[in-house]
Every structure is written in C-alpha cells, then in structure tokens.
Amino acid sequence: MPNNNLRVFEYLSDAAEWTPLVKLHKTVNKFPHADVFGKLEFTNPMGSVKDRIGRHLIRKAIAEGRLKPGDTLIENSSGNTAMGLAMMAVEYDLKCKIVVRSTTAKAKLDALRAVGAELILVDPSLPPEHPDSYNRKVYTILKQYPEYFFPDQHNNLDNNEAHYLTTGPEIWQQMSGKIDYVVAGIGTGGTLTGAAKYLKEQDTGIKVIAVDPVGSVFYDYFKTGKLVKPSGYLIEGLGDEELIKCVEFAYIDDIIQVTNEQAIKYARLLAKQEAILAGGSSGAALYGVVSLLESLPLHKPYRIVTVFSDSGNRYLSTIYNDDWLVEKGIDLQNV
Template sequence: MDIKNNILETIGNTPLIKLNKITKDVPGMVLAKVDYFNPGNSIKDRMALKMVEVAEQEGKLKPGGTIIECTSGNTGMGLALAAVVKGYKCIFTTTDKQSKEKMDILKAVGAEVIVCPTNVEPDDPRSYYSVARKLAKEIPNSFHSNQYDNLANRLAHYETTGPEIWKQTDGKITHLICTAGTGGTVTGTAQFLKEKNPAIQVWAIDVFGSLLTKYFKTGEMDMNEVHPYVSEGFGEDFVPDNYDMSVIDHFEQVTDKDGAVMARRLAREEGLFCGYSAGSCLQGLMQLKNRLKPTDVVVCIFHDHGSRYVAKVYNDQWMLERGFLDVKSFRDIVSGRGSQNKLITITPQRTVADAVELMKKYDIEHIPVFNGNGLLGSISESGLFQKVFSNPDIKNATVESVLEPAFPVVDFHTPVEKLSTLINRENGAVLSLDDAGNYHIVTKYDVIQAMGK
C-alpha cells in the first residue's frame, strides 16, 4: 500500500507549473515552484521540520519540550505540524501586521500565539524577536528555533528545494527568482543550484522599506532604508545569518501595491491562489524581463497559499483603502452600471416612511435630499435605523427633521483612489454632475463592485 506514516512525510516534492498568460510576453519559459502544496500550505514546512530534526539530533529539543519561534505565520504552521506529530508544545510570537487568518490557523493546530508591535526596532524588548528570546530563557525545556539565524533553515532548501528544481527542469534552469526574508530559501536553493551550474542567475526580490537590497549593494546596514510596509513574509530590518550574499546575483525591490495586484492576477489569470510574496516574486521578474533570452528557463518560487490573505490582498475594501486597486474614475463606475443610472432622490417635505419605502423598492441605502434650490442634505439606511429604533413614531416625521449632511460633490472624472478617501463609515456616498448637468451617486459598494471586474 502507498501510504504515509504521518503528515510530515508529505512535505516536499511540490509541482513545477508553467505560467502561460501573465508571462506571455516574457522571453523564455517561466515556471512556478508552487509550494503551497505542502501540508501546511507553505514552503516553510521544509525548514521547520529540518530545524526540529537538527535540534533533536543536537539534544537541544527534548521530549515534552516547548518550541518557541517568532514567525509571520508560515514557519509557525510548519513547526506546529512537527510538534503535533512529535509531541511538543509551541509558543509563537508574531507581529500585529500579520493577517488574522494566520494567527487563527496557528491556534487551530494547538499553538499559543503572542502578538507584538511591528513598528519597533528588532532589539526593542517589545519586538517579536525580543519576546521570543525572552520566553526561551524563562521557560524550562524550551527550544528557540530562531529561523533567521538557524542554518538548518537554508540546509533544508539545499537538501530538498534545490534538488527538486534541478531534477524537474532536467538541469536546464537558468534563473531562480525568490523573495528574500530570512534568507533560508533563496540561499539554500541557490547554493545547491550554483554547485550544479555556476552560470545560473539568482535574483532575490525585496520590498521597499527593507534594508536587504541596500546591504546587498553596499554591505551597509542602513536603517534609513527601513520604513513600514504591508507586504508579508519577506523583507527585513536586519540581515539574518542564513544569508550568503555571494550566491545571489541581483536584488530587486517591489512596491506593496504591485505585489498585491500581481497576486490577484495570479489567481484570476493562472488559477494559482497564492500569497502576497508570490505576487511580489512574479512582479520582480516582470520588472527584470528585459534581461531574459528566449532560451531561458526561469523558476519563480511561490511560497504560500492565498487563504491566509483573504482579509487583505483578496479583500476589495482592504485594497481600496490602500489605493492598491487599478484606478478607475467616477465616470467609469457610473458607465458600468448601464441602465441602473437613475438617481433616486427625495424632498425634505416627504415622510421618513416614504424614504424607507424608496430604499426597499430600489434596494439602496443612501438617498440625496433635494429642494427647489438644489442639494440640501442626505438620509441613509443606517441613520434612519438608529432613529426609528429609538423612536418608532418618527416614521411619520418629515425627512427634513432627520436630515443628515449632504454627500460630497466631486468632479465627474475623479479617480477611485480619491473617492476612497471620501467614502467612509460616516459618509457612505459621493455625488457628481455629468456634462449634461445630471447628478449621479457612487457608494462604497459601487466602488467595490467596479474594482472586482
């Protein structure tokens, strides 16, 4: 029978998948090493298991012990799987910029999760690095795996990821593209591949706000390079011991926006529902595509699964709030509604009950209020609900008595990025006049729907 003795035996041997649509204009063949096929849905399963095995061999991790690690989520998942099978406890520190889904997943497999602030120096006692070190000193029979400086991290990729890619490409790989975080994946994989063929180019993808690119180019740890970024799983504000910069040929930085947008494209155009770093990895390649030849065989490492980013990269509102969605104008949104362009309005003399009926009939939440002189104010479903709930008799009152502030009026060609700053919890819509002098309304849901097309 072809069976596995436990979940850990399913780690590795992930597929290499050809990209066809997004990279159609890229010279050469572009292949994705899709490591979300690992049981913990990320490439980190490889190094997590290796760190545990090496710690056991060296006597640093004993039966009944506690594994402690600072993690953005994926390493924690790999360690948690190993702990479940081998009988260890886990305590993980993470940062408050990580998605809630990652934290919930870690808890689901029995780990304790401690959330620490992101925007502090690595040696600040509140940082997730410092808290992990402190716990390792205080808790008896504990092992701080320290993925950043534990060389078992890169050893895992030297022993598995590199050989798999070499075998899957029949040794024809010419370029390795990989996001750079702890340094384990890019360094370990590159070390193996460079031993096989020193001519293979290794391009590390970094994020703006990380100091790794500047360090690679100058050898200088310039903290002026460091600033907050929302990309997850790569980029650093220090240089982990796992790095061997001699096996990396180039560092390329990608913006938060470009990485997020490309991740969404991967899902829609290639059917690969990947994490943030996969989008950034491919975006980095696209920025460098002019360096490639038609005969090149390029391998991009896609680290993890998109399910951990459904509240962020794959959430339209999150993307909209950060200006990450492709810019469309007020006019584009109105045009996209086709025959549903009629603006529903009400006069101040009508009753609240009349307004409620209009909202029900047209399935809308916001109505501008006009009098003979033009725009007077507005009413909203949420505002009316609060008033009706506290005073049911208000249904017979006039709209004028429950008037809310007028919606902002913007230019008909205002881009969505600007609209996103005007539509908020207190203000649910904006108005605009078209060239013929007719008013139109755009709500939060109009914007989200337009961005999803």
C-alpha cells in the first residue's frame, strides 16, 4: 500500500487513487456489532471518484489511437466525470465539452468553467427520448460533429474497468481482505459494479448492495424486471432514466431505494457527526448502510465498506442550505 504523502506525481491525474478509508463512529453507533468504513473519494485531485475514470477512459483511448492531443471530447455528466475529463483535457491538450443539466449545483458548474470546460446546459425536465435531453443531447451533437470523441461513461465498460483496476483492489487491501458488504450508490454503476467484480473474484461471499434514488429506473428493474416511468429527484450523480450498460446487475446482490429526504438527512448527519462533508450521494450511501444494518440479524460483527463519492463543498448552496430545502419542499423532520 503506497504512502501517498511520500509520492511525487508526474501528472495530477496520477494522484487519483489510494483514497483514505475511514471508520465511522457516531452515525452508526446504534449498531455496535458492525464496523463501517467510508472511502473518501472526494480526496481525489478534482474532488470525486470520477477522476479515476477520467484518467482511465482518456489514457486508454490515447494508447489505442482513438484519441490524440488537439481533439475535442464530449460527455454528458452530472459534473464529476466532467471534472475528471477536464483534468485530462489539460493533460493532453484536448477541448472539453460537457452536456450537463441546468439544475446542477452552481459550484460544480463554476468549477468546470474555471478549469476550461465548455458547458452545454440542458433542461432536466425533457423526457429521455427528446433529442435535447440529458440522455440524447450528446448523440444529437455527434450527428453534426462525428469527429468528436465520446467516452460514453454510461455504456463504456472501461468505466467499470477503472474501478476493477483501482477502487476494488484498494478496498480489498485497506480492509485486509475481510469484507461482508459493500454498499454504494449507482449512477453509471461503474464504481460499485467495477469494484464488486474485483472483490467477488477475491471472495465470493462478499455481498454487494446498490443504492438508487426514488424516481430512477434501476430499483424496479432489479426487483421486478420492469422498466418504470422515471421521475425527477434531487440527488446528483445517482440513478438514471433508462437502463445503461455500465450498471452490471450480475454483480449486485440487492438494491435499496432512497428518497431525497433520506439522502439529504444522512449527508447532513455525516457532516455533523463525523465531520465528513460529502455530497447527497454519500448521504444516500450512508442511508443504505443504516437500512441494511437494520435488516440484519445481530449475531455477527459485520464489516461494511461504503463510498463517499464527492465533497459537500459542491452542495453548500443546495442540500446544506435551509432556504433551498424550503424552496424544494424538503422537510427533514420526519425522516
């Protein structure tokens, strides 16, 4: 296990790995039989788990001759993959265009512009099949500019491979190979199912639990095989309006559904009780851990790993802002 503090990196993106794993205390003290650890992905250079895939998708494409300095890349992202790609665009002199929902937290949009990304804002209320929707806009642009490079984080299994090669082995080593459950939110599914593939190869007994927001299609599809009509939700980075290739259901043992209120409440608890200031998807992950623990018999000392994907600094004007909660009709009292 390298000591990152002693390492000197050639490129910023080389530092996108070996994030700390930290034991949780007060947020899980109702469950003395469980040891819960959170992987602090916001310590990556651009502030999220997505730096790992930014590096892998771009370096692999360059190595295979699919991309070269001076080219333009385009991706749809809730903001974090965009930051990882913007870092790679600087490293390889690429132009970086990002399709992003106009409701994305302002701090994320400002940060993207600061590192040179060009933003194409889309209306999040458009249905997924609309040519200008978040899911389709990139394809609409690619019709006009087929020469653009599209990493396609939602359907390109190199996303999952990045986590198979880094996140999974890190968790395995940091946990000394003793893991009962891995619990994480799924957006593209790359983090959880890529890491899960590696971890299940080491120990088939490890159970993998996904967390999906109410309004996304993954939960119902996993439970019933049916595609429900998607509806809006406020947890950035998680869920989707349609099925995508990178959510590899074969590596998921169960799915827990989370509401906006539950995710936000648990993100705030994580900040107050552990001083871990993370985003709403991390609150969703912690909620997933707590509801898993509530469902388990109390007879054995479970070791659980979860992933805190990005920093709460990006959401100070949203989920950590009481006026915003009122504006969105979010009441945390009865959660």
